[in-house]
Amino acid sequence: MTFEFRDLHRQYVAIKDEIDCRIQSVIDKASFIHGEEVSELEKLLAEYVGVKHCITCANGTDALELALMAWGIGEGDIVFVPDFTFFASGEVVSAVGAVPVFVDVDKETYNMSPCALERMIVQVESSKGRPRAVIAVDLFGQTADYNEIRKITDKYDLLLLEDGAQAFGSKSCGRRACSFGNISTTSFFPAKPFGCYGDGGAVFTDNDDWAELIRSYCVHGKGSNKYDNVRIGMNSRLDTIQAAVLLAKYNQFENYELNFIQELAVDYNSRLEGIVDIPVINEGNFSSWAQYTVKVRSNHEREKLVSDLKKAGIPTAVYYPKPMHSQLAFREYKYSDNNYPNANSLSSTVISLPFHPYMKENEVELIVKEIRKSIGR
Ligand SMILES: *Cc1c(COP(=O)(O)O)cnc(C)c1O
Numbered sequence: 095m096t097f098e099f100r101d102l103h104r105q106y107v108a109i110k111d112e113i114d115c116r117i118q119s120v121i122d123k124a125s126f127i128h129g130e131e132v133s134e135l136e137k138l139l140a141e142y143v144g145v146k147h148c149i150t151c152a153n154g155t156d157a158l159e160l161a162l163m164a165w166g167i168g169e170g171d172i173v174f175v176p177d178f179t180f181f182a183s184g185e186v187v188s189a190v191g192a193v194p195v196f197v198d199v200d201k202e203t204y205n206m207s208p209c210a211l212e213r214m215i216v217q218v219e220s221s222k223g224r225p226r227a228v229i230a231v232d233l234f235g236q237t238a239d240y241n242e243i244r245k246i247t248d249k250y251d252l253l254l255l256e257d258g259a260q261a262f263g264s265k266s267c268g269r270r271a272c273s274f275g276n277i278s279t280t281s282f283f284p285a286k287p288f289g290c291y292g293d294g295g296a297v298f299t300d301n302d303d304w305a306e307l308i309r310s311y312c313v314h315g316k317g318s319n320k321y322d323n324v325r326i327g328m329n330s331r332l333d334t335i336q337a338a339v340l341l342a343k344y345n346q347f348e349n350y351e352l353n354f355i356q357e358l359a360v361d362y363n364s365r366l367e368g369i370v371d372i373p374v375i376n377e378g379n380f381s382s383w384a385q386y387t388v389k390v391r392s393n394h395e396r397e398k399l400v401s402d403l404k405k406a407g408i409p410t411a412v413y414y415p416k417p418m419h420s421q422l423a424f425r426e427y428k429y430s431d432n433n434y435p436n437a438n439s440l441s442s443t444v445i446s447l448p449f450h451p452y453m454k455e456n457e458v459e460l461i462v463k464e465i466r467k468s469i470g471r
Pocket residue numbers: 153154155156179180182183231257259260281282283293294295
């Protein structure tokens with residue numbers, strides 16, 4: 095048997111007719127940039143998420159940067175970012191010239207710890223930078239603790255940016271991911287919960303002024319048109335074929351995939367409980383399961399597990415092997431390692447298993463059998 099970490103081919107086979115038809119239609123019309131599928135998708139996704147504006151762009155990283163640009167965040171500003179996330183969440187802060195201050199995460203949900211956030215805000219109050227915003231990440235598909243984080247951003251007058259790159263389709267207390275920030279973003283990278291066939295991203299907000307600014311920034315800072323340029327922007331757009339792919343996938347995603355992966359997680363959980371630390375989803379949360387990530391007892395146990403599973407033909411991944419504060423790219427900021435006990439421990443003990451909406455029960459069974467054999471429990 096061969097395993098895929100995330101089997102995008104099986105997904106294509108399941109909805110081949112819709113995908114082929116939608117892509118062919120774009121080719122027939124030859125409207126590759128700014129075709130009508132792009133605005134159709136933006137309208138659909140804004141309604142789905144429950145916010146006023148959806149602005150698509152080239153990828154999830156640009157989406158984050160566009161949000162920071164709309165807020166005028168740059169030199170002299172401080173932005174708080176979880177220490178355990180994909181590099182882009184912190185990278186964009188430095189890219190606009192501001193300073194990322196990393197915040198330790200909760201050791202159960204792996205999301206930004208509200209207590210650690212407040213501690214870091216108080217710690218930087220004596221520094222020269224001006225705290226402006228918090229980027230909260232919905233890691234592995236579960237929304238961050240917005241009840242608590244919102245109290246803190248209100249208290250310290252900070253803007254909240256939700257990085258929902260891994261959580262499109264997830265919910266908390268009935269409210270959809272990408273609606274919790276003053277601005278929220280997502281990514282349509284192929285392996286994300288709602289992925290296209292290349293790169294893609296989107297920005298969500300209820301604020302008319304920010305929406306207008308972002309629509310300008312992503313088309314070279316356009317004024318009344320593309321050749322009237324009123325600010326320095328960038329070129330960041332979702333091409334029409336990618337919008338068509340997402341439109342073709344939408345029904346399957348909402349009506350089948352999101353439901354199936356809930357059952358898949360329950361199945362994995364019941365088989366793995368007591369063998370490894372299974373994922374913790376907080377009460378009221380509905381995850382879109384970008385990753386199924388478990389914790390083992392030691393780095394040694396993880397190394398053995400990765401290599402044993404590999405021998406059995408089972409791919410795994412480590413998200414993330416290095417916390418943000420130890421990335422070489424951020425060395426100039428000289429973060430203190432003592433502030434990040436949870437991120438440090440997670441980065442040496444987490445492992446993500448094959449997980450996608452087209453997995454079969456016997457595949458889960460086999461993977462778990464190999465895990466038990468490797469760990470000896
Ligand atoms: C994937 C990802 C991004 C970046 O998205 P791209 O589309 O790859 O640029 C940003 N933040 C997080 C948490 C991600 O997982």
